[in-house]
Amino acid sequence: MIEISGLTKSFGSRDVLCGVDLCVRPGRVTAVVGPNGAGKTTLIKCLLGLVRADNGRIRIDGVRIGVDPCYRATIGYASQMGRFPENLTAREVTNILLDLRGASAVIDWELFERLALAPHMDTRVRALSGGTRQKLNAAFAFLFTPRLLVLDEPTAGLDPMASAVLKDKILSERSGGKTVLIASHIMSELDELADDVVLLRAGRVAYAGSAQKLRTFTGQRHLERAVAAMMAREAVCA
């Protein structure tokens, strides 16, 4: 579904991505993990076209992404921090999104209902709590039943209940055949979710493959330990 080859990006003199080659398989949950500053968010933003890569190419369903923004109609994206126009209410922001892409999509209000966002819809974004913004952010990603979900630390700032709702939603989308890409630090939740793992280290792919294989390979039962073992091994090699 997503093929990335030779992707590089530097901000000034800082090389964030140094040649990322990656294949994300459809119908699975792929976790992008790695230490802070490994390039997870930059990789995701390249996928969305928010960051312009210096070199390399990204193909989604065989089509190379470029200037034409249409491919984003198939993507639901939750950024790391939900940031919305402060002077508008949650409902107005929702209406803007519906206006822009609602016509051609099936609307899925499930997360709005299950995260109990209704009482906050007429509040200006400025006055919403950080957690509510994050809920809104997550709910927007699923609103247009996209084929590809790109979630950048989606449970950060969510209470345990909301985070459980979100995880259920991710799993139910996967069983519906959707492709999910999650960047996260919280390995315990990825244990439940991830089919595949991509370990980024200093802008390169250190491991890409199934989560199960990673567990077997490192002899660890939990993903957290498996990734830590992998990182330690990497460090020795380096």
Place this chain on the structure above:
Amino acid sequence: MRVTAKVAAFQLVDVMRSRWLLGYGSFFLLATELLLRFGGDPTRALLSLTSVVLFIVPLATLVFATVYVHNAREFIELLLAQPVGRGALFAGTYCAMAVSLSGGVVVGIGLPFALRGGAGVAAQAAALVGTGVALTLVFGGIGVALALRVDDRVRAFGLALGAWACAALVYDAALLVLATALSRYPLERPLLAATLANPIDLARVAMLMRLDASALMGYTGSSFTRFFSAATGTVVAALALAAWAAAPALLGARVFRRKDF
């Protein structure tokens, strides 16, 4: 095109919510009303307003446009993740800035003149509004491009103030010093070029040629009138102002297309 219009509409709603635009329009409304009511005849009111416009519009639009773009950052990031092209997003954002700030000038100055200015000064009042709009496009555009280029709010704000000070104060003073120092040489043509190179000077010349008040022209302005007749001068000034308005808009679009969010 449709997306551009939608983006502009959303941005306008957001701008209308914050009170500064209202304050900006009210300022011109109040100034025009007071000058028309107490300033004697409308021609003198026009002359005073010209000075106000030449001074305030560049400063206010530079600052507003810079702040506006930084405040629109969340909105831009939200929309960039949707199937919206960067060109349409920039165009919509720019148009909302241009329409709202120009609206402040058009309503603030135009309305009192329409109501109580009388037919005698209608053409000149329209010229003043036009000058205000032109300056809005020039300096609003510079503000937009600046804010896109410089992410740090405080630095962008400082640079905006610096740009205004250069165009409004330093430029004429520097030319005067230069012209005095080089008074033994023929300076008509260089000074003419110097006028074309500063949008505030251009606007001043274009406006004062219509008001026939060359005493207020400033140093660069008087050389301009010596060179051009009123009619050609206005056309040349208008064309140069249009170029000045287009340049930052194009630069801003270019920066926006390549920017990382």
